[in-house]
Amino acid sequence: MKILHTSDWHVGKVLKGRSRAEEHKAVLAGVIEVARREAPDLIIIAGDLYDTAAPTPEATRLVTRALTALRRTGADVVAIGGNHDNGAALDALRPWAEAAGITLRGSVREDPNEHVIDGTTNGGEQWRLAALPFLSQRYAVRAVEMYELTAAEANQTYADHLGRIVARLTESFAEPDRVHLVTAHLTVVGATTGGGERDAHTVLGYAVPATVFPGTAHYVALGHLHRAQRVDGGCPIRYSGSPLAVDFGEQENVPSVTVVEVTATTAAQVREVPIPAAASLRTVRGTLAQLAEVEVPDAWLRVFVREQPRAGLREEVQELLPRALEIRIDPELVPAPGSGTRVAQRAGRSPRELFGDYLDDRGHADDDVRGLFDELFEEVEH
Incomplete structure (x- = not known):
């Protein structure tokens, strides 16, 4: 199967008082054009669709139209909430998303099955995706309690909580003859920040080791860090980066999306596709x-x-x-x-x-x- 992985659109971003709406339109048009050309089976948007938890009507219109256009390429589309997004507001769009054939997960739900998504490509390849939206430290504790894991976790670290949650969502990944995927919005130890991320959510206890992801995953599609990069781990782990530089700390980044080709029995083949539409x-x-x-x-x-x-x-x-x-x-x-x-x-x-x-x-x-x-x-x- 073929996957298009993108994240950190940050639609609605204002740079030093200057709106970047026209640039975002061009950038998302570029992402859609790549999707049409590559014809992926699955498109993953790994969080931070918006730059703010209270997006303008213009920003909402742009994001919903982009998601709709991506779905019209024939691909399955899955999007999760990031730390800049309002998870509850994204979840409120789920009736619209489901009617449009789009899977939207803004925040963590009580039923873990809500975050395990199954699909089959037109070529008959079966896939399963564990989709984990951004979790603050407070809600990580709450999520662990909802999933009835261990009772003594209130004093555990953020990484411990995330590890247990990911383990719960991926416990079926040992089954053969299926492509196993994870998407999450978080910081992995050893990855390089892009320069424009929100510091409070990339340091101070928010980083997790790559070992939270199971070796049985064929590909882990991450969002949150704005520089496209591979992360060392027991399975293929990657940040797609942002398709545009959101501030001057990211001026050396190459805006891109990631295209992945993988089957249940072959390793993921990964390549970056540049998105040059935004002003440098x-x-x-x-x-x-x-x-x-x-x-x-x-x-x-x-x-x-x-x-x-x-x-x-x-x-x-x-x-x-x-x-x-x-x-x-x-x-x-x-x-x-x-x-x-x-x-x-x-x-x-x-x-x-x-x-x-x-x-x-x-x-x-x-x-x-x-x-x-x-x-x-x-x-x-x-």
Whole structure:
């Protein structure tokens, strides 16, 4: 059978105040085109369909239309909720999804059979998919209790909980003559973050070892980390990555989807298919003269300016590079706080004097900045 694995669409993402709706339309159109060309038997979306738990109507429309279009390619479609998604809201769409022939699992249900999905390809290959949406630490404990595993797990680690849940969902994977698959939205120890994930859900006890997945699985389709990569383990484990870079920390990623070919008796053959539709993200550095020579017309830019701070500098950079979304003084030119020779004494000093000391300490010698502070302070006072 052939599988198309994608994840982390983050539809509704706003980058430094700039909507990326048109880019998302182009990116999802690219994913749909790959599905039409590759003709997979199964399409897995491994979480984070949305960027926020309260998506706009436009974002909801885009996601539901994309899922419908993917289903119309003839493939079975399974999507799970990620940490950015509202699991309950996704589950509320299940009647629509089922009518459209789409399997949607937003959050963990009491019946574990809800998360074990069976299918048969047009060629007669049988498959079984264990689908595990994102679980917070609190709900991991609750899920373990619902599945009536062991009674002493309240004080176990997140990885222990996830291991027991995955074991429960995959306990039938020893049966022969069937392709066994897992999809989940989580962090596996040893994997590399893409730069734009939510830190609280990738560290601080949220990482699990690859050993939670059974060696009898033919392929594990993961979401959550935005860089496409293979993870070492007892079975083929892979992140498809995000099909677009969601922020500047991901500018080196190659947006793609993953295509997998596998049978019950042969190993998974995996390849990445690039999705180049979104604008690239680039970081540029230099003086104004150097920035004037930069030519990246289709990229969103993060700019580190190698000039001393002064009033109006941002506007000058913006005029040179209209697609600059983030403009900062190059960190190498900014003295560390407190590195100045003079320490400001607060007692008996005016706000203007204290602000002046701050500017001196940070190497800001522009009198226009002091003048702007005076104007703002006067407005606040009066």
